[in-house]
Ligand SMILES: Nc1ncnc2c1ncn2[C@@H]1O[C@H](COP(=O)(O)OP(=O)(O)O)[C@@H](O)[C@H]1O
């Protein structure tokens with residue numbers, strides 16, 4: 510059982526908007542007997558509003574503060590699959606929280622992200638005429654941060670959430686040393 514291999518350590522899913530952190534996180538949690546948490550949803554629940562509204566009223570810096578506060582809380586939990594917001598990796602402080610779990614980067618090609626995010630109005634950072642160029646720009650800015658993850662899963666267009674969870678499962682033994690040095 511993978512949860513036993515991980516000794517109950519939580520898993521953080523990181524990656525660009527639309528890479529599937531929430532979708533894959535839910536599937537992983539169901540299969541592994543983990544609890545599913547989503548930092549964006551928690552921010553919305555605590556604030557009784559939407560991410561877009563927080564950006565519009567208070568700006569990105571205020572959103573990032575809330576994001577760090579939520580992460581600080583959830584990083585103490587075990588046996589959780591935690592879907593994070595795409596920009597969580599940019600603050601060095603957040604890495605001290607992420608280090609409490611296994612950090613998995615879902616690396617999706619920009620065309621796949623574009624396909625999934627076309628017409629999306631819930632993600633304020635994508636309010637741009639050229640979605641592809643905007644995503645490529647954000648990915649370039651964040652690539653070195655995502656690369657700090659314990660495990661990188663390179664996604665292919667037709668991969669189902671179940672297949673992605675299986676790919677993660679298969680790669681867990683290769684990161685066990687990292688995992689156990691954290692516990
Ligand atoms: N493996 C997948 N196959 C097909 N569609 C997917 C897959 N993963 C995510 N999606 C779809 O892509 C969109 C973004 O997924 P989501 O899980 O919200 O991404 P994130 O949490 O990383 O922003 C959703 O419409 C979701 O249904």
Ligand SMILES: O=C(O)C1=C[C@@H](OP(=O)(O)O)[C@@H](O)[C@H](O)C1
Nearest residue numbers: 525526527549594595596632633
């Ligand atoms: O990439 C980002 O900076 C953001 C990603 C979003 O989450 P998803 O990655 O779940 O879309 C959300 O946190 C916010 O809109 C900012």
